[in-house]
Each structure stands twice: as structure tokens, then as C-alpha cells.
Amino acid sequence: MIRTRFAPSPTGSMHIGNLRTAFYAYALAKHNKGDFILRIEDTDKKREKMGGVEDIKRLLKIFNIKWDEYCVQSQRLEIYNKIAKKLVSDGHAFYCQCEAKNAKEDGFSKELRDPCRDKDLKSGAIKLKVPDKENIEFTDYVLKKKISWNTSTVGDATLLKSDGFPTYHLAVVVDDNDMKISHALRGHDWMPSTPIHLLVYKYLEFTVPEIGHLTDIMDPDGGKLSKRKGSTSVDGLINEGYLPEALFNFVILLGWAPKDNKELFTLKEFVNLFDPLGFQKANPIFNRDKLDWFNGEYIRKISNSNLCKKFEIQNSDFKKMDKDKKIQITKLVKERIKKISDFDSLANFFFEEPKVDNKLFGIDYKKHIESALLVLKNIKGWDLETLNSDLMNEVTKNNFKIGDFFMSLRISLTGTKFTPPINDSIIILGKEETIKRLNKME
Ligand code: GLU
Numbered sequence: 001m002i003r004t005r006f007a008p009s010p011t012g013s014m015h016i017g018n019l020r021t022a023f024y025a026y027a028l029a030k031h032n033k034g035d036f037i038l039r040i041e042d043t044d045k046k047r048e049k050m051g052g053v054e055d056i057k058r059l060l061k062i063f064n065i066k067w068d069e070y071c072v073q074s075q076r077l078e079i080y081n082k083i084a085k086k087l088v089s090d091g092h093a094f095y096c097q098c099e100a101k102n103a104k105e106d107g108f109s110k111e112l113r114d115p116c117r118d119k120d121l122k123s124g125a126i127k128l129k130v131p132d133k134e135n136i137e138f139t140d141y142v143l144k145k146k147i148s149w150n151t152s153t154v155g156d157a158t159l160l161k162s163d164g165f166p167t168y169h170l171a172v173v174v175d176d177n178d179m180k181i182s183h184a185l186r187g188h189d190w191m192p193s194t195p196i197h198l199l200v201y202k203y204l205e206f207t208v209p210e211i212g213h214l215t216d217i218m219d220p221d222g223g224k225l226s227k228r229k230g231s232t233s234v235d236g237l238i239n240e241g242y243l244p245e246a247l248f249n250f251v252i253l254l255g256w257a258p259k260d261n262k263e264l265f266t267l268k269e270f271v272n273l274f275d276p277l278g279f280q281k282a283n284p285i286f287n288r289d290k291l292d293w294f295n296g297e298y299i300r301k302i303s304n305s306n307l308c309k310k311f312e313i314q315n316s317d318f319k320k321m322d323k324d325k326k327i328q329i330t331k332l333v334k335e336r337i338k339k340i341s342d343f344d345s346l347a348n349f350f351f352e353e354p355k356v357d358n359k360l361f362g363i364d365y366k367k368h369i370e371s372a373l374l375v376l377k378n379i380k381g382w383d384l385e386t387l388n389s390d391l392m393n394e395v396t397k398n399n400f401k402i403g404d405f406f407m408s409l410r411i412s413l414t415g416t417k418f419t420p421p422i423n424d425s426i427i428i429l430g431k432e433e434t435i436k437r438l439n440k441m442e
Pocket of ligand 1: 006007008009041168172184185186187190
């Protein structure tokens, strides 16, 4: 039976890398009709973020990731205490009373060998008595290679802090064993802790699960992904206007690839096709253009009325408009928009008269506007076809350059050079409003 877990710590906002771990662990379990467990690793009370647990659950739900079992480490303190004490009595761990002085925050000692290890103390924090000159190894499930350490390079890590809370090193081993986890997938940053875990497994005579370290997600400018180029937190990206469907699709392909070149995946398709052989060994790059592309693809899959609702939430002026107009605007914007949050800049001119910067215009703009006004004042009917042909006739008659003519109209009516198709926009804006705006430019 395949049982995987997602084991986030509620210490900050969920990062794109954590989300990826959750997707892979979920797919591995569900592809094999196994169980997926959500385990809250809240043993570092100093770093815990208010509402952190609720945020994790809310985000997983947004992506339709459902867990079969749920557990919270801070409710299991007695279990860790008992096991830590057993390790002491078996001679594999020792009490230490210089915890604060000698340990760094991540549970590693500054000195590899702790001065308390031979003092036979009877209380304090509990640390692992790491042997010297032993070889310890495992085969990484993701990287598909054997990784080994000489224990002389591994420090006497803290297992149980003096406040009675376990460190990650102890809790992860105890829990993965208790919860019968068959595969532990986690970020590459955790690799240095693996030899400690392997020793704890050995001393407790637990079976070691498959352990796999996922690749690091890299910044396009080199180095690990950082916030320099915008958000890397899941909430941040959703707030920027990325759809969960698009984020999901983008994230699963950061470090995993299907056998064929399939690019668009729903969660269900991903689960069906998931194959651990698809894990990539090279570090993937967080390519925002690709994310934008996915987002555009998914935006175009949403029905007009649902997309319209998303735009309504985004823009209260839009919400107040007439229903038919809203749908017409939605259809036009839908073809161009990359993020929901781009709506304001693309569509604002429909409900707010733009401030036009005359510097944007080319030399002949006054002639263009004069001609357009003439066409609009004499136009018979108000439909796209008539508008297209009347304007084109005018362009030909005056020997205008087509692109320049329409750019002059675009700038006058919208204040920018990048908008939905201008003739379609004019039809939605209405004759009166269009004439009013053009008159101001003359
Ligand atoms: N609590 C660790 C984290 O926040 C879990 C690492 C693991 O999955 O073993 O990533």
C-alpha cells in the first residue's frame, strides 16, 4: 500500500516548492490507490505563524487536494518523549545541558561532537550520539542514485528540545514510521538531515521508507528561486491573477515530465499519468513567461459568464455595467489577457475616460481623428461590419497608413497603445461616447 504525506510547517506562507511537493506526493499515492496524509509539523512554536495551519488547508482545498488522514505533531509530544528516552537508555542518545549555546536553530550542533555526550547527564535536551567512521547510505527515490555519508561528518543533532518538543529529525522518523509512510518526498534542502534520520531509523529498528529529494526550483537569473521577480508564495501568485488550474499545471512540470509531450494537465489527468520515472534530475527554472502562457490557456477555457464574474470581483466599475456589455467586454479581453489582474489595464477605458498623453501620437493624428469623426457622424447603423468598412474606405480615400490611423484612434479612445481590437471596442463604447472622446482630441 502506497502511503505518502505532505508535512508542511505552519511557519510562513506556502511557497511554490512546498505546493509542488504536495502535488507529487498526492499523485504518487492516488495513482496507486493509496493514501495521502496531511501532517502539520508544528514543533517549532517560536516560528509558527498565526493562521498558518488554516492557510495550508485552504490552499490545498483550492487545488482540490484532499487528504485521507490528518495529524498534528504538537499533539503527539508524549510519543516523541518516550522514544527519545528509549534512545538514551539504549545508548544512542544523550542528555545535553548546553543546548542553547551549542546548537544552531536547525538542530545541528556547531561542534560535530557535543561536549555533553560523555557526561552521562540525566536531564536536558536529548541529542543523537552519532558514531564515527560509519558509512550510511540510501538510494534516493527521485534522483535515482545512491547517496552516502561518512558519519564522522554528521553532527550530534538535537532530537528533543528541553521544552519537550521534538526537532524535525526525531518527529519525522517517528511519524513516518507510525503512519506507515511508504514514500517520503521532500525538498532538496532537507538532504543534509537524511543521514541523521537514517541513524535514527537504524537505532529504532524501523524500516526506512523510500526517501526522495525533489530538485531545487531555480530563478531565471541563476540561484535558487527568490522573490526578486515577484511573488513565489502561492497566495501571492493567486493574488497576482494566476488561476489555480494554471498554477497547478505549471508547478507539476517543474521537475517532472510525462512520457509524451503533453502539456495541459488537470489534477485527474496528472494522477492517472503519474510515473515516478518522470522525475527530472536537472533543476527546473521558474519561467514566468511559461506560467503566463498556461494562465492564458486556462483563462480561455473558462466560460464567458464565469470569467465575467472573476472580472467583476476584480473591478467594481465593471460590475456596475449593463450585463450584455459586460459579456461583450469579457469576450474581447479574454483573447488577450494573461492574468486576471491585467483586466484593469486592458479594460479600464470602457468605464473611465482615459487621460491621453499627446506625446503618444504620431504626426498625422489630428487628420486621422477628423476623418474618423466624419465617418462616425455619418455612419448608418452601429455594427462591426459597417464600422470596419466605413473606416477602411476613409483610410483608402485619404491614403492614410492603416496602422497609424487605427493607432491614433486607439490612443484617443483608450489612452494606451495596447488594447483589445479597437473597432470591436468602439462598438461597445457606443457612438456617443466615441464621438465625445474624439472631439476632445481635435
Ligand atoms: N516540515 C518539513 C517542511 O516544512 C517537512 C520535510 C519533510 O517532508 O520531511 O518542509
